[in-house]
Amino acid sequence: MIDNEVYDLNTMNMDFYLKCPYCNKGKFYSYDGSKGKGSSLCNICRNIVLWDFDKREAYKATTRKYVS
Ligand SMILES: [Zn+2]
Numbered sequence: 544m545i546d547n548e549v550y551d552l553n554t555m556n557m558d559f560y561l562k563c564p565y566c567n568k569g570k571f572y573s574y575d576g577s578k579g580k581g582s583s584l585c586n587i588c589r590n591i592v593l594w595d596f597d598k599r600e601a602y603k604a605t606t607r608k609y610v611s
Contacts (some may be wrong), residue, residue: 561601565590582607
């Protein structure tokens with residue numbers, strides 16, 4: 544992992560994007576066929592979103608508890 548490496552997303556192959564189910568403004572972009580699911584904070588409204596890349600849907604989600 545190189546800390547200073549910056550990817551130019553414009554040069555990558557975007558295949559679809561998902562919209563935040565809360566605000567409809569935040570977007571998650573998929574490159575080269577993302578699979579499975581992922582969760583992240585919406586960068587606009589800061590709610591937790593579960594992104595389902597297989598179904599290409601986004602769902603409202605609750606915060607995951609940290610386990611030690
Ligand atoms: Zn949002």
